[in-house]
Amino acid sequence: MKPYAYARAGSVEEAAELYAAHPGARYLGGGTNLVDLMKLGVEEPAALVDVSRLPLDTVDELPDGSLRIGATVRNSDLAAHPTVRDRYPALSQAVLAGASGQLRNAATTGGNLLQRTRCPYFQDTDEPCNKRAPGSGCGARDGVHRDHAVLGHSPQCIATHPSDMAVALAALDADVELYGADGPRIVPVAEFHRLPGDHPEQDTVIRPGELITGVLLPAAGAGLPSLYRKARDRASYAFALASVAAVIGVEGGVVRHAGIAFGGLAHRPWRARQAEQALLGAAPTTAAFERAADLELAAAEPLRDNAYKIRLARNLAVDVLERLVPPAAT
Amino acid sequence: MGSREHSMGADDATGSPDRHHSEVTLRVNGKPHTLIVDHRSVLLDVLRERLDLVGAKKGCDHGQCGACTVLVDGRRVNGCLLPAVALDGCDITTVEGLAAGAAGATGEELHPLQRAFVERDAFQCGYCTPGQICSAVGAIAEAEAGHPSHVTDPEAPSGQPVPLGPDEIRERLSGNLCRCGAYPNIVRAVEDVIR
């Protein structure tokens, strides 16, 4: 590891200033992804600007009924927060489905959103990888890619985004709050992560030096039934092969609100807009859920070894929707 | 994986703060230590190589095995992924600090979890044990504080202590691997303590 400078920020403004003053800097949250990648030689920052102690460590209800999660709220505290558990159960469940108790105690909301892909070629500096070294090729495309994307990938990159939390946030219509040289701005979580296209080195739309200050959960949808379900190789402590977060509102026998997102299938949490459209106004039956899931996944382009994900994701989605709207309630 | 970085910078006991080194104070097992650390040194390396506390182990060095688990301000974390410089002013408890009257006092009495691990034979080689025990201490406190887990019934009232049965214990300790496969007795040892 190359030596690096270290500075702890006391405020959001100071964090941005410290970043600007240190070329080659990275923000340090819980460090559970960044320090790992530094040990692997994938990240080589010249300086760490420590934002883990910024006073952004609270979950607050805003006057309009929305919920603001500070960027430095630890994953474990987010999952345990009574308001989050009661109003946005899928978010608590998604966080608890990821990593381990130790890691969640350190990991922050901001760092979780910005964690990098677990593609093994990305993590190995001896391998080609367009995301780590643009133009070097994609080792996974013709290599080991059982865990990789089936939706929205490009010839340059087939990686998936590994966050469970982000999938629930996308389904729940959350926004990311950013602060940068041009001041604050807000981006929907579902549009925060990019598809790889010709620039897989850019995971998200965040600008250089921009800081995540928080995440906003809207009042609309709060308290509706929501659920997160994840399929993985082990019962615990493994990344998703595929996952689904869904929130649904049924009134008078028809679907009035639907938010559905897939994890493990794409370079970003995959908001299933077509499936949602198909469900709105329809009766919440198993047949409708199956049609909606199939419609969304029709665009899937599996690779040699990951076609299994399509069926897995479809069955997960149908199961989650059935659990949210048991047949007796329809 | 990443073995070329082991012990990086953890050996420079002297020196003064500069661009790549800072002074930190860590309160370890109740005792304050002020030292200059290379920014690259993680907590695990500082504990083992600077403070001679070799209870916490280096298994994977990448957050995957839990052998390095210690408590920072009472919360269990992976010592291998935390730059020590970021922990200035923190309270750290390692397995060496769990026993009542630890730190050399006479009449040292094992922590109930340590005793239960011995009584239940909850290890074979013992390499994962300090991490398992620190992790269990943290997990029990989390459950008492009402933290749910992946296997907690979503209908369980939030903010209430979560009772820990075998499924909960297994899930909450899944961040601690045991290559000897001592899991069944680890779960029993933890059950003994919470009963």
Ligand SMILES: Cc1cc2nc3c(=O)[nH]c(=O)nc-3n(C[C@H](O)[C@H](O)[C@H](O)COP(=O)(O)OP(=O)(O)OC[C@H]3O[C@@H](n4cnc5c(N)ncnc54)[C@H](O)[C@@H]3O)c2cc1C
């Ligand atoms: C063994 C292992 C298993 C795991 N399993 C899972 C899993 O199953 N599911 C899952 O979702 N995750 C999993 N994770 C990943 C874990 O969730 C992430 O490492 C963690 O959420 C990252 O948060 P952090 O605060 O530690 O980020 P850091 O490592 O501190 O930072 C990550 C990135 O975000 C940037 N950053 C941090 N905070 C900010 C901010 N406020 N503003 C701007 N930039 C910022 C950093 O510069 C860095 O680029 C696993 C990790 C490990 C090591």
Ligand code: SF4
């Ligand atoms: S899939 Fe993306 S991250 Fe993986 S090797 Fe290819 S370019 Fe790199």
Ligand code: FES
């Ligand atoms: S050594 Fe820290 S988790 Fe393995």
Ligand code: FES
């Ligand atoms: S007792 Fe040997 S690794 Fe657990």
